[in-house]
Amino acid sequence: MIQYFIDGLVSGSIIAxxxxxxxxxxxxxxxxxxAQGEIxxxxxYISMAFIVLMGAGIGSIGPISFGWPLLGSIVFSxxxxxxxxxxxxxxxxxxLRERAASRITFIxxxxxxxxxxxxxxxxxxxxxQMFLSFYIPRAIPIFGDIKVVPDDIVILVITAICVVxxxxxxxxxxxxxxxxxxxxxxxxxMVNGINVKSVIRxxxxxxxxxxxxxxxxxxxxxxxxxxxxxxxxxPMFAALIVGGVTNVYGAVLGGxxxxxxxxxxxxxxxxxxxxxxxFLIMIVVLIVRPQGIIGEKERDD
Amino acid sequence: MIDILSFFIFFFIICSFYIISSxxxxxxxxxxxxxxxxIAGFFAVGAYTSAIITGPDYPDxxxxxxxxxxxxxxxxxxxxSGLAGVLVGLVTLRLREDFLAISTFGIAISIxxxxxxxxxxxxxxxxxxxxPKPFSRFLDSAFMSNLCYLIICIxxxxxxxxxxxxxxxxxWGRVLRSIREDEVAAEALGKNVFLFRLQAFVLGCGIMGxxxxxxxxxxxxxxxxxxxxxxTIQVYVMLIVGGKGNNLGAIVGAIVIWGLWSASDSxxxxxxxxxxxxxxxxxxxxxxxxxxxxxxxxxxxxILPEKKxxxx
Numbered sequence: 001m002i003q004y005f006i007d008g009l010v011s012g013s014i015i016a017x018x019x020x021x022x023x024x025x026x027x028x029x030x031x032x033x034x035a036q037g038e039i040x041x042x043x044x045y046i047s048m049a050f051i052v053l054m055g056a057g058i059g060s061i062g063p064i065s066f067g068w069p070l071l072g073s074i075v076f077s078x079x080x081x082x083x084x085x086x087x088x089x090x091x092x093x094x095x096l097r098e099r100a101a102s103r104i105t106f107i108x109x110x111x112x113x114x115x116x117x118x119x120x121x122x123x124x125x126x127x128x129q130m131f132l133s134f135y136i137p138r139a140i141p142i143f144g145d146i147k148v149v150p151d152d153i154v155i156l157v158i159t160a161i162c163v164v165x166x167x168x169x170x171x172x173x174x175x176x177x178x179x180x181x182x183x184x185x186x187x188x189x190m191v192n193g194i195n196v197k198s199v200i201r202x203x204x205x206x207x208x209x210x211x212x213x214x215x216x217x218x219x220x221x222x223x224x225x226x227x228x229x230x231x232x233x234x235p236m237f238a239a240l241i242v243g244g245v246t247n248v249y250g251a252v253l254g255g256x257x258x259x260x261x262x263x264x265x266x267x268x269x270x271x272x273x274x275x276x277x278x279f280l281i282m283i284v285v286l287i288v289r290p291q292g293i294i295g296e297k298e299r300d301d
Numbered sequence: 302m303i304d305i306l307s308f309f310i311f312f313f314i315i316c317s318f319y320i321i322s323s324x325x326x327x328x329x330x331x332x333x334x335x336x337x338x339x340i341a342g343f344f345a346v347g348a349y350t351s352a353i354i355t356g357p358d359y360p361d362x363x364x365x366x367x368x369x370x371x372x373x374x375x376x377x378x379x380x381x382s383g384l385a386g387v388l389v390g391l392v393t394l395r396l397r398e399d400f401l402a403i404s405t406f407g408i409a410i411s412i413x414x415x416x417x418x419x420x421x422x423x424x425x426x427x428x429x430x431x432x433p434k435p436f437s438r439f440l441d442s443a444f445m446s447n448l449c450y451l452i453i454c455i456x457x458x459x460x461x462x463x464x465x466x467x468x469x470x471x472x473w474g475r476v477l478r479s480i481r482e483d484e485v486a487a488e489a490l491g492k493n494v495f496l497f498r499l500q501a502f503v504l505g506c507g508i509m510g511x512x513x514x515x516x517x518x519x520x521x522x523x524x525x526x527x528x529x530x531x532x533t534i535q536v537y538v539m540l541i542v543g544g545k546g547n548n549l550g551a552i553v554g555a556i557v558i559w560g561l562w563s564a565s566d567s568x569x570x571x572x573x574x575x576x577x578x579x580x581x582x583x584x585x586x587x588x589x590x591x592x593x594x595x596x597x598x599x600x601x602x603x604i605l606p607e608k609k610x611x612x613x
Contacts, residue, residue, distance in 0.1 A: 032399035034338070034406070095598050104336045107402050108537060109597050111338060115534055116590035119583040127579055230530075234410055237403045272418040279407035286392050286400065 002146055003139075004267045005260070010152050010221060012259020013159035017214035018232060019239040019251035020166065021207030026245055027183035028203040029093070031106035036211065036236060037229030038117035043081045043212030044219035044228065045125055047073040051132055058133040058220070063150045065135045066220075074216050081212040082205045088113065089204050097200075114229070121226040130224040137221075155217050162210060163252055170248070175202055231275070235262065238278035242285045244295020253293060257281075303444065310447045316559045317454035318344075318516045323539045323551040324461050325508030330537075331545035331607070332469055333501040334481035336402045339389070340536050342409030343506045345416060345528035346385050347378035347513030352429040352523055353422065354378075359429070363421040371435050375514045382510020385412075386503040394498045409530070416525040428524025432517055450519055457515070458552070461508060465548050468504075477501050478546075531586060535562070538593045544603030553605060562589070 018040050025033040050073035051058060059067015092113065096106055139147035170176040175198075181189040182199045190196050218228065235258050243254025258278045265277045291297050322340055329335045337343075351374035358366025389408055393401045416423045423429065435453060440446040468474050476497050479487045488494050517523050535558065543554020565585055573581040596603070 026399070032402055034402070092594060092598065099598075101597070101601070102334070104330070104334060104398055104402075105597055105601065107336050107399065108541075109594055111402075112534060112537075112590045112593040112597070115531070116587050116594070119586045119590070122583040123580050123587070127583075234407055237407070241400070241403070273414055275407075276411040276414045279411050282407065283392055283404065286396070286404070290396055290400075 001267075004263045006148065006152050007266075008260035008263030009256065010155050010259070011262060012256035013155055014214045014218045014221075014255075015232070015235045015239050015259050016252045016255025017159060017162055017210045017217075018236045019243070019255045020163075020248055021211045021214075022236055022240045023245065023248045023251040024179075024203045024207045026240065027248070028179060029106075029200060030186075031103050031110065032237070033207075034107060034110040034233065035114040035117060036207075037231070037233035038114045038121075039081065039085060039208055039211040039229070040215035040218065040232055041121060041224075041226065041229035042084060042117065043077045043208070043215030044224050045121060045215075046077040046080045046212065047216040047219060048125075048130060048132060048224055050076045058135065063138075063140060064154055065133070066151055066154045070132070070216070070220065074213055077212040077216055078209045081215075082208045085204045085208040086201060089200070114233075118226050118230060125224075125226070127226060132216075132219050132224070135220065151220070155221070158213065158217065162213060163249075166206070166210070166248070169206070175199070179203060234275050235259075235278045238282040241282050241292055244292025246291070246295045250292050250294045307444050307447065310444075310451050312559075312563060314447065314451050314454055314519060316556055317451075317458060318512045318519075319536060319539055319559050320458055320552050320555040321461060321512035321515070322509050322536045323543070323555045324458075324465060324548060325505040325512065326536055326540050327505075327545065327548060327551040328465060328469075328477075328501050328508070329505035331540060331547070331551070332474065332481065333477045333498060334398070335394075335498060335502055336398060337405045337502070337505065338402050338533060339405030339407075339409035339412075340509055341528045341530055341532040342405070342412040343382045343385060343509040344513035344516070344532065345409075345412050345525075346382045347510030348517035348523050348527070349416060349423060349429070349513075350378040350381040350510070351375055351514035352432050352517045355518065356429055356432045359424060361420075362424060365422060365429075368433075371433060371518055374518065375511060378510045378514030379507040380510075382513070383503045383507035385510075386506030387499070390499045390502045394502065395495055409528075409533070413525055413528060416528070423525075426524060426526075428522055428526075429517075430522045432521040432523070434518055434521055454515065457511070462548055462552065469548070473497075473500075531589075534589060534593065538589055538596070540603075541593065541596050541601070542603055544605035544607060546607030547603070547605045550603055550605035550607075554603065557604070558589075558592075 018036060021039065022033055022036045025031065025036065051069055054069050056069045058065060058070040061067055092109055093106065096109060137149040137151060139149050141147045170180060178189070178194045178199050179202065181194055182196055186196060239254035239258045240251050241254070242257055243250030243252065258281065261277060261281060262274050265271065265274055270277065285292060322344060326337065326340060329337050353365035354367050354369050354377050355371050355374035356366055357368060385408065389404050393404045417425055434446060434450070436449045437446045440449065476487065476492050480494050480497055484494055539554040539558045540551050542558055543552065544550025569581040569585065
């Protein structure tokens with residue numbers, strides 16, 4: 001039972017980090033980014049490329065098979081994924097913004113983009129599964145009968161660091177405050193002299209960075225394949241809506257809830273319906289409490 | 302000669318399913334501005350409904366095999382897809398449009414999962430086979446039965462086209478466009494925006510379900526592999542290339558894009574060696590995605606832009 005719980009927290013971490021990217025896109029860029037799953041996939045494949053190029057495996061530190069090469073690949077992946085996302089923004093979404101295209105146009109563009117990225121990955125890396133390493137999780141006892149896989153703890157710690165950093169960024173730095181202002185009311189923010197363009201660029205970079213981390217962690221605990229982003233997007237949307245779209249911490253909370261539910265669905269031998277279960281929870285939340293658990297009612301704009 | 306003719310008959314029959322889906326999407330997206338990401342899902346619901354109602358009794362399923370008339374299967378397909386639309390619509394159409402997109406995406410995936418895993422009804426990945434095709438009992442040549450099928454398709458398309466043209470020119474259609482242009486204004490004029498949206502959404506889903514049913518009874522074999530998200534993207538490309546908000550555009554776009562898609566298929570088979578078929582298939586999907594994105598950026602109104610309507 002405890003293992004299912006930890007599995008749920010681990011996959012919840014990955015969903016949560018990805019859903020934060022969705023939340024930022026939803027609140028600052030103002031559309032449901034259907035390409036978010038593929039940004040995670042890009043992050044994972046960039047890490048894979050780094051590890052292959054370094055040729056040193058993923059390394060290990062004590063009982064943790066989470067060595068410096070893997071941490072290095074995350075840093076590399078954050079940088080490269082951010083650049084890719086900024087390029088995509090400037091050739092596609094920036095043009096749509098300048099044309100003041102409707103929100104639906106943005107969503108369709110993102111949906112088309114997700115298909116393009118998925119197939120570019122197939123074209124470049126092939127359709128077959130890939131593995132970052134031959135890592136086999138080995139649980140070690142920590143507390144009487146309770147056994148824990150050390151890497152799972154590392155993943156939870158990395159997620160905690162990400163969430164705390166994000167919170168500090170949003171509440172302490174000037175850019176974080178500007179971002180919240182733009183999310184709250186873009187026109188008012190602009191009138192007050194906030195450079196919305198740079199806020200948008202920062203939003204993409206933060207979303208992409210968290211996605212690169214989430215994608216690499218996902219690749220580490222499971223595997224890589226071109227469909228990975230597509231498989232993650234529905235749980236991430238469910239997390240966003242369950243937690244509350246207007247609140248970035250709602251995405252984190254929702255991510256863990258969805259991760260845990262999926263883990264218990266697996267425990268209850270319903271693994272074939274995993275994605276459908278997160279969808280069902282999402283629908284129930286939309287009916288009972290459309291603003292999500294900790295979200296606020298949205299002003300329509 | 303007869304070979305070429307039967308190729309074109311086949312081409313236009315398959316194209317018809319896209320045309321009908323594209324017309325269904327036009328009422329949702331083109332006229333009312335609702336983004337449905339689950340076209341493949343509603344199409345699948347129609348296909349499976351008709352397959353269960355008209356199909357034979359399989360030894361390994363617990364439900365279905367009613368062997369009822371095909372027309373009844375198609376009507377049920379419209380109704381069941383419409384009901385699926387009611388369910389999604391009731392939950393999401395009051396909220397910001399992103400929620401409809403996310404929910405329809407979710408329902409398409411869930412439908413796919415049900416088709417794949419509810420083996421006692423859908424036979425899972427093995428699919429439902431030996432479905433009846435209209436007139437195939439009386440006409441023993443494949444050519445004649447395909448010709449008859451093409452006629453059925455054309456009649457259906459003409460009927461849907463004229464029905465939709467009437468509908469969008471009616472006061473009801475004007476309300477839909479007013480909601481698309483300015484929801485608040487429509488609401489202020491006393492229109493129940495939610496109800497109009499729901500009606501348009503359900504109508505579109507029903508039409509997509511019909512397309513799915515017609516597909517099932519033509520190819521006579523359906524499996525979850527037939528209802529992938531690429532279908533949804535194809536229909537969007539067709540509608541946007543043809544011209545959203547224009548029913549003739551929806552038809553023209555479907556023919557143009559299906560023509561290009563089939564041509565590229567033959568071209569790939571002709572020049573690409575079997576070792577690189579996967580890559581070639583990916584490249585083709587990338588090109589379709591690019592067409593969609595480029596149209597959105599450079600020519601969002603399509604080949605046949607929406608006619609300017611003047612209210613008298």
